Amino acid sequence: MSVHGLHIRKCSFVILGAILMAFAGTSFYNSRHLREPVVLSPGVTQVKKLSDYFPGIKGTINDSNIYILEGTEPGGTILILGGSHPEEPASRLTTWILAENAAVEQGRLLVVPSANRSATTVTRLGGAYPPDFTIPTPWGGQKFRMGDRWSNPLDQWPDPEVYIHYPSRQELAYVDIRNLNRTWPGRANGTLTEKTCYAMTQLIQKENVDIVIDLHEAELQYPVISTIVAHQKGEDLAALVSMMISGSEGFDIGMEYSPKALHGLSHREIGDHTQAISLLLEAPEPFLDATRGRTDRALLLEGKDEFVLRAGKHGLLFEKMDEDGWPIDIRVGRHCSTIIYILELWSEENPEKAVVARKIPRYAEVKEKGVGFFLRDPTKEDPKNVYFE
Amino acid sequence: MKRIHPLSGVFLSFLIFASASFSFSIEQTELPKTDLPVLITSCGQSPGPVRLKAIFKKLDLEYEPKAYDVVEFLTAKDLKIYKDVGTPFKTLIIVMGASLKGMGAAGISIEDEIDRVSELMKEARQHGMTIIGAHIGGMKRRAQGATVGDNTDELSIDAVAPKSDLLVVIKEGNADGRFTIISQDKGIPMIEAEKLLDLIPEFEKLFKK
Ligand SMILES: [Zn+2]
Numbered sequence: 001m002s003v004h005g006l007h008i009r010k011c012s013f014v015i016l017g018a019i020l021m022a023f024a025g026t027s028f029y030n031s032r033h034l035r036e037p038v039v040l041s042p043g044v045t046q047v048k049k050l051s052d053y054f055p056g057i058k059g060t061i062n063d064s065n066i067y068i069l070e071g072t073e074p075g076g077t078i079l080i081l082g083g084s085h086p087e088e089p090a091s092r093l094t095t096w097i098l099a100e101n102a103a104v105e106q107g108r109l110l111v112v113p114s115a116n117r118s119a120t121t122v123t124r125l126g127g128a129y130p131p132d133f134t135i136p137t138p139w140g141g142q143k144f145r146m147g148d149r150w151s152n153p154l155d156q157w158p159d160p161e162v163y164i165h166y167p168s169r170q171e172l173a174y175v176d177i178r179n180l181n182r183t184w185p186g187r188a189n190g191t192l193t194e195k196t197c198y199a200m201t202q203l204i205q206k207e208n209v210d211i212v213i214d215l216h217e218a219e220l221q222y223p224v225i226s227t228i229v230a231h232q233k234g235e236d237l238a239a240l241v242s243m244m245i246s247g248s249e250g251f252d253i254g255m256e257y258s259p260k261a262l263h264g265l266s267h268r269e270i271g272d273h274t275q276a277i278s279l280l281l282e283a284p285e286p287f288l289d290a291t292r293g294r295t296d297r298a299l300l301l302e303g304k305d306e307f308v309l310r311a312g313k314h315g316l317l318f319e320k321m322d323e324d325g326w327p328i329d330i331r332v333g334r335h336c337s338t339i340i341y342i343l344e345l346w347s348e349e350n351p352e353k354a355v356v357a358r359k360i361p362r363y364a365e366v367k368e369k370g371v372g373f374f375l376r377d378p379t380k381e382d383p384k385n386v387y388f389e
Numbered sequence: 390m391k392r393i394h395p396l397s398g399v400f401l402s403f404l405i406f407a408s409a410s411f412s413f414s415i416e417q418t419e420l421p422k423t424d425l426p427v428l429i430t431s432c433g434q435s436p437g438p439v440r441l442k443a444i445f446k447k448l449d450l451e452y453e454p455k456a457y458d459v460v461e462f463l464t465a466k467d468l469k470i471y472k473d474v475g476t477p478f479k480t481l482i483i484v485m486g487a488s489l490k491g492m493g494a495a496g497i498s499i500e501d502e503i504d505r506v507s508e509l510m511k512e513a514r515q516h517g518m519t520i521i522g523a524h525i526g527g528m529k530r531r532a533q534g535a536t537v538g539d540n541t542d543e544l545s546i547d548a549v550a551p552k553s554d555l556l557v558v559i560k561e562g563n564a565d566g567r568f569t570i571i572s573q574d575k576g577i578p579m580i581e582a583e584k585l586l587d588l589i590p591e592f593e594k595l596f597k598k
Contacts, residue, residue, distance in 0.1 A: 223489050223529070223536065235436065239443040247586030254529055255436050256489055318534060 075107025086147025486530025
């Protein structure tokens with residue numbers, strides 16, 4: 001080949017690469033900068049920032065919003081974390097419903113929709129995940145970032161060869177140094193993800209939080225599913241909630257102990273390192289199953305997949321799977337009802353630390369009306385009542 | 390108006406009598422005595438005992454000093470100590486089914502658990518305690534609901550169920566009739582409830598006398 005021909009070939013590859021980069025880059029840029037509105041519920045009395053509790057997080061992408069709903073009567077404080085793993089959308093959507101609808105009569109509800117905001121700005125690298133999804137609403141629809149399980153490498157890079165968890169010194173998977181549910185209780189001079197957990201630990205201590213509820217979703221091939229994972233301080237509460245829900249709410253939720261020797265998880269470390277009880281809720285999300293078929297928005301929101309269905313027929317799943325799948329409304333509804341029961345049963349047992357909230361829809365209502373029914377139109381609101389995640 | 394055969398009344402009353410005495414006999418001869426106080430443990434370190442505690446709490450049992458207690462790693466030695474200090478327990482409930490391995494680091498083997506519980510059951514027999522084998526975790530605490538090849542749940546059932554005086558099970562965990570077969574084979578009475586909440590009235594009958 002002549003030198004001239006080689007030049008032409010090299011140039012055309014460079015141009016082709018640049019075109020692909022422009023398309024991918026635009027998609028990445030757009031998804032990282034998609035603004036997700038939160039219309040404040042009249043029950044929100046204050047919006048704080050994570051950096052109010054730990055200045056070390058100020059100016060970073062993880063300086064998340066904390067929506068505070070305070071009742072007129074004093075009581076306890078319950079913190080609800082959404083988006084520890086943003087690729088589990090029922091988690092964030094539940095916090096949206098709370099921040100946009102709930103009203104608190106006694107005690108306080110603290111709501112964080114983007115516990116790991118960095119992880120909401122990226123999807124599984126090389127996984128061809130959809131960058132975003134839209135929840136249909138009576139006024140059109142609201143678009144959300146899809147997100148990933150791990151913080152965006154743009155914000156925290158490179159990963160170490162080995163990840164030694166602080167302070168237990170347990171060796172965990174290297175990539176989990178960007179996994180917010182492996183970096184509790186956090187470290188002030190650590191990585192972004194560790195600092196984020198540290199900031200939330202500070203928040204839990206300074207606000208004297210009684211219970212932390214960390215919302216998640218799990219693949220059906222993972223045994224910890226449709227369950228409450230409870231720190232031993234919360235085992236009685238979790239047992240009671242599981243029993244009462246399974247008898248009356250139209251769905252079943254189990255309970256599991258938080259393993260004492262497994263570190264970095266919210267249900268272990270928050271309970272160990274702060275005064276709070278820590279509970280983690282898992283809903284079923286077929287999108288996360290390794291044997292899934294097409295990984296698209298429909299699977300994310302409808303939870304129907306023929307291959308996961310087939311895995312179920314071979315007895316490989318830990319949760320039921322049928323043609324109806326696991327729609328997002330069911331998954332969010334489960335979280336809503338479980339939160340309602342935790343609040344009610346906790347308040348019954350601890351009247352001086354009660355957290356009494358209204359206007360949180362129950363499972364049956366979310367299932368019937370859909371998640372979008374509880375999302376409010378930001379264009380119809382006074383801009384000062386609209387925040388962005 | 391149709392005439393009723395004079396004998397039909399006799400026959401009907403015989404039927405009523407027969408069925409009444411039949412259910413009477415089940416109640417009387419089949420259910421073992423279940424007295425307070427109750428000790429609750431597991432064979433496999435599942436959260437089952439804490440879930441039973443939630444049920445007992447709802448019963449509002451009046452018993453001094455304590456109607457029930459949960460001891461995760463209850464041993465035969467503990468039973469002796471309870472007796473020596475003058476607080477003998479009358480009923481022992483052992484929850485079958487293992488803790489989840491999926492979360493790793495359970496930190497205990499099923500063999501250790503079976504050893505502990507076998508000794509415990511032997512000791513309980515010596516104290517004349519009634520032993521209730523309970524399975525309340527549904528399929529999640531059966532091999533069918535565990536990782537392929539994980540039979541720890543079944544080992545725990547084998548260790549406890551056939552040697553119990555009474556079986557208490559939630560329907561879902563008995564979908565394949567495993568407990569029904571043990572109950573029939575060994576002549577052990579069994580109480581089967583649809584949901585965990587349905588155990589409240591059942592336990593009321595057993596313990597709130
Ligand atoms: Zn998760």
